[in-house]
Amino acid sequence: MIRDAHAVVWTRLSGIPVKMGELHVTESESRFVYELPFLQTGLPGLGLVLSPDIFAENTIRWLRTERFNFPPPIQSLIPPAGEHNFQRRLILNYLHTIGIQSGSEFENDWNILTFSGHGGIGHVDVFSSDDKARHWYAIPTMPQQDFLKKKSSLGFSLKNMLTWYEDETGYLLDFIGPTPSVNGAIPKLLLSIPRTGWNGQVGLPTRFGDTQSTDIILKLEKDTAYPGIVELEALGLDIHRQAGFATPRYWVTEFEGIHALAIERFDRDEQNIPVFQESLFSVLASGNRNIQNHYDASYDQLGRMFDNPRLTLIEDRKSAKKHLLKRLLLSFLTGNGDLHLENLSLQIRNGQTDFSPVYDPVPMRAYSIHNILSAMPFGHYGDYTAKQNRPRGFTQAVKAFNQSLGFDKNQLSALIDELLSITDNFAHQVNALKSLPQENRKNLIRIHDDIKHRLSML
């Protein structure tokens, strides 16, 4: 048994804070209802599927499951319980310091959601009450501090922090205070820096009216597990930019021997106002209860989703499918293998829904534990088909996926030629990475050469 719980959802999508709706959680379900005045605003709501257009005045009744206690756009605000989730530990630690003890997994989730489920990635802000929301939105921006100086005056080592022991994450809290959460395997902090770019000065994420600063995600390199990952991510972003994808500004930096990547947030506009953003995981899981993990779909299924006559996600269906194909092919060529549903997001800008700029394009196959071709199936790769008595190979699967998207052979060849020429210099670029161990460089180049060879035979 749990007591019924209640929280409120607000958003600053229009530039000013507006209440979006109410969340009621019972033992078996989470119920969300849009505020009537919010429905008048015409703003997008929680998500593309759980939208005001579709649900209007009706209550969204979400049957609770182990994975999704809450509707996916709300669940996304909570770093999942897992032994090594840095963000989750950070927040639970903070809650401990303000006298909120750790409880059951659900109680922890609930506390994380109501205490830190605002100001994070995207446009959805959750609070325990409307008063708390108003109070929070009224807090002005804090002045930025010198990351390097402040840290040494505290006399702790950021390097220790990365060992993820509880008492060490406490030091970080002293320095930056509670920062909103962002999910994932790599230690990340949401911070702000001067709009002109990284210079070592950081502050908490921007607040209303602050246009001198820009919001960033600071990704820290855990060099025991992933040496060289910062340089690799920078290379991934560069290549995607050259291939014509929108990519955020970024700065590679180092302090106390820790490599870090500061990446400008694109879920905020030029005035630092939130932009509607939702991962494909949240979109899919909102409409299909079989989707429980961020790899529970095939790329072919995503293609069909963009073609669904009953649901228009992206107006220009053809360009959505082309984006998907190009991202997947480039992910193969750069040894990424990690293009799962949480690494693809949609945004609404000027009333138009489209893919967000690129994030997390790290050539992860450089690390043996991540050396898989693809996080999700495509074109029945590896499946036994009726005609053949051996599993379908890579090139066959690429062709089949291309066909399932409705493109012809010439379109595929042209795209492959373009991407081969963009990645022509890949081996050289990888060899130039100073912090990636030689073994990893060698493996990554071997993987790239193999894919390049196979794709050029198509």
Ligand SMILES: Nc1ncnc2c1ncn2[C@@H]1O[C@H](COP(=O)(O)OP(=O)(O)OP(=O)(O)O)[C@@H](O)[C@H]1O
């Ligand atoms: N520049 C950005 N602007 C806005 N949102 C971003 C940006 N970069 C990342 N995000 C969001 O933050 C989330 C986590 O970032 P990212 O995917 O880069 O790291 P990660 O999840 O730790 O990597 P992994 O997927 O290997 O665990 C993303 O899923 C995305 O929602």
Ligand SMILES: [Mg+2]
């Ligand atoms: Mg990611």
